Amino acid sequence: MNLRIPGPIPVPEDILEAMSTPMINHRGAEFKDMLFRTTEGLKSVFGTKDSVYILTGSGTGAMETAIVNTLSREDKVLSISIGTFGDRFGEIAKIYGADVVYLKCLPGTAVEANQIRDCLDKHPSIKAVLVTHNETSTGVANDLEEISKVVKKEYENKLLLVDGISSVASLPTYMDLWRCDVISTASQKGWMLPPGLAFVSFSDFAIESYKNSDMPKFYFDIGQYEKYFKMGQPPWTPAVSLMFALDLALEQILKEGIENVYSRHKEIGEFTRDQVRKIGFSILPEEKVASNTVTAVNVPDGYQAGELIAFMKNNYDIVLAAGQGELKEKIIRIGHMGKTTHDDIKPVIEGLSNFIS
16 A cells, blocks of 8 residues: 555654564663653754653644643734644634634645734734644645744744644754744654654743643643653653654664755655646645645546545555545645655556546
């Protein structure tokens, strides 16, 4: 099977094999060494010298961690959404009692700096800005560097909380340089791991906000993660098998070099979009905002995404993803995170070509 959805992604055999390593004491010296080693590796990938915490949980759990540890009930926040996962970020904040101002962009578009300025000028009491770096539901990547320039340089004392679930370890992400306050990500994307781990980095400014946060938290309380990290332990029982896999995946990523990882994703993203266009399909977003982790392809008139996806699975054993929400039957999504090659994409292009021929 050729799994070409935007997560979980195919996991290399050697990383799968690492998961079969016998269990160890998660409060012993061997785990302590691995925890410290993987945390330092994660900092390198995030581009930060600040705190990074490893959670056993999903990407949504990582997003919730960002919210409950930095905000208080009734804090006003700006939730920027360019798709389903941007909507989710704002909804988490709302459920916990934040006063959420929504900035929703049209499907297939990225947020523009002036849109953010307008919202921040209109609502000067906004404490935090929530944004998705890379939106897999629409195949769009926001310009996080430009967003940071607006939020962190033009306005004072505002938190920038980033859903980097499908961007970190795939797209250029420089937490310290871009002054992001929290970045959340998860293992089943560019990290080349199965689902089950989440990684969250907090700036010093975010830690100061944590000290004043009154939102309820227990499992996702970073104070507990920091307390136990100093002892070389997790606060709760971790996914030990996934930690072994993470250890190996980080070794490979750092050996390749993170800039080379970014270049590889850029090359396969451009290749996929070029090939899709050559056979007569169109891409949902404009090229300048198209994601290099997933390609959102418009379904031809007269067809629905479900038909195309079934055709690909039944005839080529290729698994594609449908759209979400209002785009459910209008687009299909081709994932190309991790170690995706031209040989992985070529059968997809062949199948799509035959579908409309």
